[in-house]
Amino acid sequence: MKNLKQLKWLTLLLTVCAVFYGCTDKLEENDGQLSADDLDFTITDDMVLPLIGAYAEVYRRGWEDPILVGVRGDDVNAGGVGDAQNGLTEADLYNYDNNYWMFNQVWSNFYGDIVDVVNAKETIERYKEFATGSDVALADQYIAEANVLSGYQHLQMSRMWEDIFIITTSSVSEDIDNGLDTKAEVMQYVSDLMDESIPFLPDSRPNERTDITGGVTKYTALAVKAMAQLELENYQAVADVCGEIINSNKFMLYDDFYELFKKDGQLSNENLFEFQFSDYNSDSGDVNNHLFAPFGPPSWTPAVDGASGGWGFYEPSLKYIKFMIDRGDETRLVTSVCFTPRGLDELMLDPDYATLPNYVSTTTPxxxxxxxxPRFMFASGKHYWPSTDLTPGRNSYGSGKNFIVIRYAEILLMYAEALTHGASGSGLTADQAVNLVRARVDMPPLSGVTTDMVMDEKFAELGMEWGIRYYDMIRLNKYDELSYDGRTFSADKEYLRYPQDQLDLLPLEDN
Known part of the structure; x- marks a missing residue:
């Protein structure tokens, strides 16, 4: 008989196991929910439905997920100091209160999604039992896509909490009985899962898919594998995998860095993984939006009257802004940071920045x-959706905006870093990879790039995106970089503490 803690955990997860599908009349009749008992597995044309459900669950992220993933880097500060989200402020200061609701919510969100994806995969496998001809290969592709979605979620969780449970089946209790897996084991699991899946995935860019718009492909899986191998510090594997993406000649940097994060840049040739959202270009009716309000300004004067603001929970750091001004990195700074008058005043208190470049303005392009x-001095420009990009009649901050997850620029810079650690390249040199990224934003070329120079380029290029800066710094033990603006970072702060609610439910020891 299972112990009560495991039963409570299993119940918690299984409440979110009913996969959401919203694309057929039959499903609409069931309020978007469909159980296995409703399915006829001999109708293989319906095999795509559980996969669509898996995508829907992964895309339907809580607003707190990207906020908590990214807030601890020296590129980002938590906004809203002293208010109801003080636990987020404390996490940004490396003080981890595992009773803070967000820790448990993010843990539950990721694991809930993983179980939904695994459930979808098992449903597809049941369809495959009845498949014939080309439907067999299609089932294998759908299973592989589910693996990529699951692998990415495991990677993000292990980055945050280090040792976690690997969930491989909907029989969750069996995986829990196996105990926690170390971060190294999780990353190797993710890498192996990508290897298992790559042969069955489309050899195309996500934006070339016509069946599932923006769906994952072989190259998404390669990117996730590269990220896992980077965490393992297996730099030759990183170079090999990123080199394969680069040498495919399928991806390119979007020519306008600013517009990459706006409407024109959605589904560009740069994006290897992008959560899809839409208000269907209609002024009313259904919407499928991420809640971008936490990134937005509590007070603004939009160009389009009536456009709503936000909550101010995610603030680019003064350190990042000064770093970019010192570099003369105009395009990326204007793209990445939205300024308030108070923010400009704070900058100018430093004598070195008493006179600011004329491109630093409280008005966006x-x-x-x-x-x-009072919430923040700066907003993240990469999560900013211009009021002029809103569909007329839709006023919510960020309505219709996609959420970019993995970009080709990150692939180029991971490749360059791997080469600076001694890996052998396959085509581009480290200098060439870095200079491709710099040329896009009119930065002069570099020669003889070192690891530190690549880290600077990643800081400039990928700031505010998915905690990339933070995870780079802890991987390289650059604790001095994370000890900034009065913060003091140490090795024991690398990972979040397990949520207290999970300690009460699971065989975990508080970290």
């Missing part, structure tokens, strides 16, 4: 003006 608020 799209005509939206960010006003003063």
């Amino acid at each position: 799209d005509g939206d003006t960010f006003n003063d608020t």
Whole structure:
């Protein structure tokens, strides 16, 4: 008989196991929910439905997920100091209160998604039992896509909490009985899962898919594998995998860095993984949106009257802004940071920045003006959706905006870093890879790039994106970089503490 803690955990997960599908009349009749008992597995045309459900669950992220994933780097500060989200502020200061609701919510969100994806995979496997001809290969592709979605979720969780449970079946209790897996084991599992899946995935860019818009492909799986191998510090594997993506000649940097994060850049040739959202270009009716309000300004003067603001929970750091000004990195700074008057005043308190470049302005290139608020001094420009990009009649901050997850620029810079650690390349040199990224934003070329130079380039290029900076710094033990603006970082702060609610439910020891 299972112990009560495991039963409570199993119940928690299984409540979110009913996969959401919203694309057929039959499903709409069931409020978007479909159980295995409703399915006729001989109708292989329906095999895509559980996969669509898996995508829907992964895309339907809680707003707290990317916030908590990214907030601890020296590129980002938590906004809203002293308010209801003080636990987020404390996490940004490396003080981890495992009773703070967000820790448990993010843990539950990721594991809930993983179980939904695994459940979808097992449903597809049941369809495959009745498949014939080309439907067999299609089932294998769908299973492989589910593996990529699951692998990415495991990778993000292990980055946050280090040792976690690997969930491989909907029989969750069996995986829990196997105990925690170390971060190294999780990353190797993710890498192996990608190897298992790659032969069955489309050899194309996500934006070339016509069946599932923006769905994962072979190259998404390669990117996830490269990220896992980077965490393992297996730099030759990183170079090999990134080299395969580069040498495919399928991806290229979007020519306008600013527009990459706006409507024109959605589903560009740069994006290897991108959560899809839409308000269907309609002024009313259904929407499928991520809640971008936490990234937005509590006070602004939008170019389009009536456009809503946000909550101010995610603030680019002064350190990042000064770093970019010192480099003369105009395009990426204007793209990555939205300024308030209070933020400009704070910058100019430093004598070295008493006179700011004329491109630093409280008004964005799209005509939206960010006003003063006690919540933050700066907003993330990469999560900013111009009011002029809103569908007329849709006023919610970020309505219709996709969420970019993995970009070709990150692939180029992971490749360059691997070469600076002694790996052998296959085509581009480290200098060439870095300079491709720099040329896009009119930065002069470099020669003889070192690991530190690549880290600077990643800081400039990937700031505010998915905690990339933070995970780079802890991987390289650059604790001095994370000890900034009064913070003191040490090795025992690398990973979040397990949520207290999970300690009460699971065979875990508080970290």
